[in-house]
Amino acid sequence: MIERHPFWQLLLARMREFAREPEVLFWVFGFPILLAVGLGIAFRNKPAERVAVGVLESPGCESLLKKLQSAEGFDVERVPPDAAAARLRLGKVALIVVAGDPPEYRFDPTRPDSLLARGRVDDVLQKAAGRADVYVARETTVSDPGARYIDFLIPGLLGMNIMSGGMWGVGYAIVDMRSRRLLKRLIATPMRRSHFLGALMTSRVLLVFAEMLLLLFFGWLVFDMRLQGSLASVALLSTLGAFVFAGLGLLVGSRAKKVESVSGLMNLVMLPMFVFSGVFFSSDRFPAAIQPAVKALPLTALNDALRAVILEGEGLGTQLPRIGILCAWGLVSFVLASRLFRWN
Amino acid sequence: MKAAIRCRALHKTYPAKPPVEAVRGLDLEVREGECFGLLGPNGAGKTTTVEILEGLVEPSSGEVEVLGRSWKNDERALRERIGLTLQETRFADKLRVDETLTLFASFYPTGRPVEELLAAVSLAEKRSSWVVNLSGGQRQRLAVACALVGDPELVFLDEPTTGLDPQSRRQLWEILRELRARGRTIVLTTHYMDEAEKLCDRVAIVDQGRIIAQGSPAELIRSLGGDHVVEFALEGGAAVPEHYLALPSVRTARAEGDAILLTVSEPHVAIPALLATVTREGGTLSRLTTRHASLEDVFVALTGRHLRDD
Numbered sequence: 001m002i003e004r005h006p007f008w009q010l011l012l013a014r015m016r017e018f019a020r021e022p023e024v025l026f027w028v029f030g031f032p033i034l035l036a037v038g039l040g041i042a043f044r045n046k047p048a049e050r051v052a053v054g055v056l057e058s059p060g061c062e063s064l065l066k067k068l069q070s071a072e073g074f075d076v077e078r079v080p081p082d083a084a085a086a087r088l089r090l091g092k093v094a095l096i097v098v099a100g101d102p103p104e105y106r107f108d109p110t111r112p113d114s115l116l117a118r119g120r121v122d123d124v125l126q127k128a129a130g131r132a133d134v135y136v137a138r139e140t141t142v143s144d145p146g147a148r149y150i151d152f153l154i155p156g157l158l159g160m161n162i163m164s165g166g167m168w169g170v171g172y173a174i175v176d177m178r179s180r181r182l183l184k185r186l187i188a189t190p191m192r193r194s195h196f197l198g199a200l201m202t203s204r205v206l207l208v209f210a211e212m213l214l215l216l217f218f219g220w221l222v223f224d225m226r227l228q229g230s231l232a233s234v235a236l237l238s239t240l241g242a243f244v245f246a247g248l249g250l251l252v253g254s255r256a257k258k259v260e261s262v263s264g265l266m267n268l269v270m271l272p273m274f275v276f277s278g279v280f281f282s283s284d285r286f287p288a289a290i291q292p293a294v295k296a297l298p299l300t301a302l303n304d305a306l307r308a309v310i311l312e313g314e315g316l317g318t319q320l321p322r323i324g325i326l327c328a329w330g331l332v333s334f335v336l337a338s339r340l341f342r343w344n
Numbered sequence: 345m346k347a348a349i350r351c352r353a354l355h356k357t358y359p360a361k362p363p364v365e366a367v368r369g370l371d372l373e374v375r376e377g378e379c380f381g382l383l384g385p386n387g388a389g390k391t392t393t394v395e396i397l398e399g400l401v402e403p404s405s406g407e408v409e410v411l412g413r414s415w416k417n418d419e420r421a422l423r424e425r426i427g428l429t430l431q432e433t434r435f436a437d438k439l440r441v442d443e444t445l446t447l448f449a450s451f452y453p454t455g456r457p458v459e460e461l462l463a464a465v466s467l468a469e470k471r472s473s474w475v476v477n478l479s480g481g482q483r484q485r486l487a488v489a490c491a492l493v494g495d496p497e498l499v500f501l502d503e504p505t506t507g508l509d510p511q512s513r514r515q516l517w518e519i520l521r522e523l524r525a526r527g528r529t530i531v532l533t534t535h536y537m538d539e540a541e542k543l544c545d546r547v548a549i550v551d552q553g554r555i556i557a558q559g560s561p562a563e564l565i566r567s568l569g570g571d572h573v574v575e576f577a578l579e580g581g582a583a584v585p586e587h588y589l590a591l592p593s594v595r596t597a598r599a600e601g602d603a604i605l606l607t608v609s610e611p612h613v614a615i616p617a618l619l620a621t622v623t624r625e626g627g628t629l630s631r632l633t634t635r636h637a638s639l640e641d642v643f644v645a646l647t648g649r650h651l652r653d654d
Contacts, residue, residue, distance in 0.1 A: 013439055014614040019440040020474075180434035188400060188430070189494070190423040191451040344400060 007189055010199035018169075018203070028211060030163060032157045033218055036150065038221055039280070044151040051117045052080035054093035055324050057127060061099045064125075068097070071124040078251030154219045155310045156279040159303040161211050162238060163273060166245025169204050169267045171253035175262040178253075184344035193343075201246050207241040209235065216310075236316065237309065237323075241302045247333030248298070254340040273299040301325040347409075348360040348498050348529040349374040349397055354406035356553075367403070368553035379520065379530040381544035382641060383537065391431055391554040394500050397531065398428050411498060415504050427496035429487040431503050437476035441467055444475060445489055452494030458590040464520055465489045478515050483510025488519060497614065498534060499523065499533040505539060517543060535651050537639040549643055556646050564642045569595030570609040573641055576630040577603040591617045596645060607645075608638055 003009075018024060052075045053068060055061050061078070068076045079087055079096060087093045088106060094117035098104040103125060127133075152221035177183045186196065214235060219225030223338055225232070252269060256262040276290075277283060277299035287295055301322040307323075308314040316323065349372065356367040367389045374380040382390045396400040398588050399415035399422060408415065413422055434445050445458045462468045465485040470478065478486065484504060501520070505513040505529060519545055524530060534540055540547050542560045549557040549564070555565055562573055565571060570593070585597035593610040608614040611634050622629055643651050 004450055009447045013436065013443065013447050016443065017436055017438050181430050182433060182435060184400065185430055185433045185435075185490075188398060188423070188428055189448060189451040190420055190453075255636040 007195045007199055010191075010196055011202055014203040015206070016198055018207070027168075028207065029214060032161050032211070032215060035204060036154060036157055036215070036218065037222070039149040039153055044250060049113075050075050051095075051113065051120055052077070052093045053117055053121055054087055054096045055095055056081060056084055058099050064097060064099045064103065067128045068121065073120065074124075080218075090339065097121060097125075148223075150219065150223045151225055151311055152307070153280065153283070154215055154225060155260075155306040156303050158212055158215050158238070159241065159276070159277070159299055159306055160214075160279045162302065163240040163245045163270060163299050164210055165207060165211070166204055166242060166247075167249040167252065167270060170200055170246045170249030171251075171262055171266055172249075172259060173200070174250065174253040175256045175259050178256075178342070178344075179258055181344070187343045197250075201243065204242045204246045208238050212238045227310055229309035229315065233309045233316050234306065237302065237305050237319075240323065240326050240330070241298075243296045244298055244302075244330040244333070245332045247337060249331045250341075251337040251340070254337045255342055272328055273297050276300065278303045283324065296325060298326055298329040346376045347373050348378075348407075349531065351397065351408045351409050351547045352406060354393070354396060354408065355404045356389075356396060357404045358403065365553055367396070370406070370553065370555055372548060372555065374529060374531055375546075376529055377524075377527050379524050381466045381534070381540040381547040382533040382550050383529070383535070383540045383547050383643075383651070384533075384550035385535055385649070388550045390535075390550050391502055392553075393550065394428075394502050394531060394533055398426070398500050399423075408422055413569040414454035417629045423465075424494060424497045425496055426500065427494055428500040429491045429502060429504060430483075431506075433487055435483070435486065435490075438490075440472055440473050441478070441486055442463060442471040444486065445493060448490045455494045456492060461492060464492070464522065466515060481508050481515065484508060484512065484516065485519070487606055488516065492523070495521070496528065498529045498531070501530065502535055503535070505536065506535070509577045537643070537651060540639055547639065549639070549646065551643075553646055557642060558609075561639055564639060565637045568607045568637055568645055570607040570613045571637050572634055573599075573612060573637050574606045574608050574611060574634045575603050575631070576606075576618065576629055576633075577614070579628040579630045580621065583627075588618065588621070591621065596608065598644070600644075603631065604650045608634075 023119055025305065050073050054077050055068065056064050057078055057080050065076060065078065068074050077093065079093070083161055084096050084106070088108070090109075091197055094107065094111065094113040096106040098106065104117050105119055105121065107169075174183070177186075187193070214226075216227060216231075216234070248264075248269065252265050253262050254264065273279075276286060276294045277297050279299070283294050283303075284291075295304075305319040305322040305326075309316070351370065351372045352374070354367050354370040355365075358364040370389075370393060370545050377612065382393060384390050390402060396403045397410060399419060411423055411425055415422065440460065442458055445461060447610075447632070449455050449458055456464075459468075462471050465600070466643070467485055467489065468481060469480060475486065482615060486502065488501070490643055491501070504520075505516050508516070517539070520530060520532070532539075544561060546558070547559050547564060548555045557567070559567070580601045583599075583604055585599045585606075588594060588597050588604065588606055591606075591614055593608050593613045594606045595609060596607045606614065608617075615632075615634070619629075640651055643649070
């Protein structure tokens with residue numbers, strides 16, 4: 001009977017414990033979704049911005065006001081002479097226009113919005129004064145799903161979750177059981193250690209699958225994100241990632257007796273990867289000198305491979321070097337963990 | 345009668361500076377079907393000893409034979425035939441009682457049905473509770489149920505009643521008596537002398553990593569030379585215990601605080617003689633009590649210390 005099998009019972013116990021821990025559920029499923037929503041909104045591609053322009057109150061300012069108000073994309077206001085400097089300094093307007101022949105522009109040339117305002121205001125006023133364009137350029141605007149920040153972010157969040165899930169779900173869980181003397185109690189039964197570790201790994205893979213589907217579905221539903229490569233490739237990479245970081249979690253948790261000490265150790269291992277491995281921004285931003293080290297991190301390899309499949313539609317064949325890096329980390333972690341591991 | 349456990353010249357030294365000699369030359373034989381108690385103060389080496397017998401700690405030297413087998417060659421087979429509780433195990437907080445038991449049951453090829461065990465340890469009503477919501481006594485009974493789930497021939501219980509309230513202790517004693525009635529061999533450690541006296545067929549008194557006395561509780565108490573203890577104190581104190589050794593039927597005498605304790609075979613002979621002596625010497629008794637001798641008295645007689653310092 002399968003439900004009497006120790007492997008099944010151990011797996012069931014892991015999954016039950018997981019499902020009954022609301023905090024853990026939040027960190028695994030809620031947190032990445034919230035991050036995606038928050039960052040997706042903050043860095044969304046906005047429509048072209050309107051430019052705030054002030055016109056200095058003076059004789060002849062009326063016609064200037066009219067010309068700017070009839071043009072597209074300006075918020076024009078009339079500014080009394082004594083308030084002009086303050087409006088500009090506080091950023092309420094990007095540019096002050098003073099009527100005259102020729103008109104005068106007051107602005108801060110280090111502010112990008114001021115430069116934009118100067119260019120657009122000048123364009124309108126020159127045209128009104130009779131300048132004719134020599135040609136009208138063809139415009140092609142680009143905002144494809146796949147090139148936006150949210151598209152970059154979702155695979156990174158998936159990678160990050162695979163890492164922290166593996167570390168917490170295995171490393172922390174093991175040390176918690178050791179500190180409860182539950183590990184010792186378990187090995188005092190005829191339980192096979194391979195069943196125990198196998199169930200722990202399997203629970204990780206199942207959870208990673210759920211996370212992967214959730215994030216991809218969410219990206220599609222809310223941000224119209226498209227999966228360019230095959231789902232099977234993403235699933236295989238996620239599974240590999242789940243094993244690698246479960247191995248790293250096992251290694252980190254192989255000796256520690258207290259959950260406090262393993263928490264510190266895990267943060268020590270994970271923090272560099274949060275920063276360097278391209279979760280929130282591209283790891284290419286780091287100097288060329290440290291790129292080899294950055295590329296050798298398991299999370300960098302996982303994130304890069306996930307992005308290549310999800311965003312660029314690559315197959316696994318082109319990702320073999322990254323898969324190799326992941327396998328190497330996994331192998332080293334498991335070998336070391338099996339040497340160092342303490343059951344009691 | 346066959347031996348369930350036999351060990352000889354057991355030593356265990358933990359590496360430290362200086363090295364900790366937890367067990368220093370311990371010989372032991374537990375018979376099949378008996379309840380055997382390791383009695384001793386905290387730090388005497390009881391837990392190290394049982395964990396060696398349970399195959400969880402490797403001895404530095406010495407031989408151990410459990411159910412006729414050795415841990416080195418037959419670990420798996422032995423694990424299927426023994427059950428145990430550790431001194432403290434905190435099971436997964438958010439698994440239910442019956443789920444925890446079913447998990448442990450899955451490790452054994454045969455065993456007792458979960459429902460039967462829940463009834464045996466009086467947890468049937470709590471079967472759907474999460475472990476985190478159980479009281480101390482209920483958790484300990486769950487631990488015992490996990491020890492029994494494979495229907496073991498030999499059960500080890502390390503301090504099964506430490507920290508429990510009196511009612512929970514009695515409930516556990518009842519479970520152990522039933523177990524013994526089923527013909528199972530039980531090895532338990534305790535620092536409660538009343539527990540050892542009530543439950544155990546034979547007791548080994550352990551102190552500083554060695555067995556200092558072994559036998560049935562009655563035998564050990566008899567070895568004091570008298571079953572009774574007469575305890576008295578004089579006003580003004582300052583009495584010498586040896587002074588009373590000459591009284592009829594007094595076997596031993598010792599001082600404890602301001603009191604003198606005499607072990608006595610016949611209190612009805614000793615007490616009148618004691619009263620006469622005190623009166624003749626012009627003293628006044630401030631206290632006089634008499635009680636049955638206990639294993640505690642045996643321990644004090646052997647070591648000069650009490651089992652529990654508190």
